[in-house]
Amino acid sequence: MDMMTGLQVSFSALNAQRTRMNVIASNLANAQSTRTPEGGPYKRQEVIFAAQPQRSSFAGMLNEQLRDGVNAVHVLDIVSDPNGTRLEYEPDHPDANEQGYVAYPNVNVMREMVDLISATRAYEANVTAINSSKDMALRALQIGRV
Amino acid sequence: MISDLFSSTLDVLHKTLDLRQQRHTVLASNIANAETPGFIAKDVRFEEALRAAATPPQPPPLRQTHPEHLPLIHPTSIRNVQGTLVVTPSDDIGHDLNTVSIDQEMAKLATNTMHYNASAEILSRAFDQLKRTVSETQ
Numbered sequence: 001m002d003m004m005t006g007l008q009v010s011f012s013a014l015n016a017q018r019t020r021m022n023v024i025a026s027n028l029a030n031a032q033s034t035r036t037p038e039g040g041p042y043k044r045q046e047v048i049f050a051a052q053p054q055r056s057s058f059a060g061m062l063n064e065q066l067r068d069g070v071n072a073v074h075v076l077d078i079v080s081d082p083n084g085t086r087l088e089y090e091p092d093h094p095d096a097n098e099q100g101y102v103a104y105p106n107v108n109v110m111r112e113m114v115d116l117i118s119a120t121r122a123y124e125a126n127v128t129a130i131n132s133s134k135d136m137a138l139r140a141l142q143i144g145r146v
Numbered sequence: 147m148i149s150d151l152f153s154s155t156l157d158v159l160h161k162t163l164d165l166r167q168q169r170h171t172v173l174a175s176n177i178a179n180a181e182t183p184g185f186i187a188k189d190v191r192f193e194e195a196l197r198a199a200a201t202p203p204q205p206p207p208l209r210q211t212h213p214e215h216l217p218l219i220h221p222t223s224i225r226n227v228q229g230t231l232v233v234t235p236s237d238d239i240g241h242d243l244n245t246v247s248i249d250q251e252m253a254k255l256a257t258n259t260m261h262y263n264a265s266a267e268i269l270s271r272a273f274d275q276l277k278r279t280v281s282e283t284q
Binding site: 002003005006007009010012013016017048049050051054068069070071072073118121122125126128129132133135136139140142143144145 | 163166167168170171172173174175177178179180181182183184185188189190231248251252255256258259262263266267269270273
């Protein structure tokens with residue numbers, strides 16, 4: 001059903017935004033982590049979104065042209081940002097190097113908060129789209145009911 | 147005439163619901179991809195095509211008087227109207243080359259849903275009217 005495609009597209013976005021929020025939460029939680037299993041300080045993680053054309057389920061429903069217009073979104077990858085490790089002079093810290101500097105993660109808390117708000121808003125926008133889809137489907141079911 | 151009973155109003159409403167539904171899917175896809183790098187916002191345009199098909203056709207001034215004459219061109223039937231996919235013009239393309247303006251898309255989505263609901267309501271009433279017409283004599 002056509003309506004389900006719209007819902008699926010919105011659901012895929014909810015999924016993607018939720019993943020993004022998890023990654024942001026992980027960045028915030030590890031803003032001060034100086035040790036990781038891989039060694040060295042924690043590295044900021046970032047999600048990469050990619051559009052995913054909805055073709056297969058759709059061929060018969062939409063005409064040729066319209067098929068290109070419908071794309072779900074999925075998380076292509078989660079990459080870590082290797083740049084910008086922060087060095088702070090703390091000679092007493094167990095992880096300090098010979099010069100007394102500690103390498104802290106490259107997490108900028110303000111930037112993560114902004115990202116978090118942006119992810120929340122995107123999530124809300126998709127919830128609104130889902131509610132619209134639902135309204136329309138219910139409305140269609142009421143046609144002919146007296 | 148029974149064919150007059152199921153007039154073109156029903157056809158137009160039916161097609162409107164169909165096309166608004168398609169537009170909704172495309173708009174939902176824009177909103178879903180509001181943060182996808184390189185995504186280009188799209189829209190479905192169908193109003194002009196539907197209006198052209200729904201306007202009562204002028205009586206054709208020509209008649210086929212010979213079987214080998216070229217056939218008369220009939221106006222597009224309402225049932226065959228299709229939406230065209232267009233790229234939404236955008237004036238602020240960010241660094242990630244994404245052209246989705248979330249406010250614009252939300253506004254479009256809300257408008258589209260309202261139009262859809264209105265058409266569904268009118269269709270319901272049209273059926274209601276038909277029902278009353280056929281049951282009035284009993």
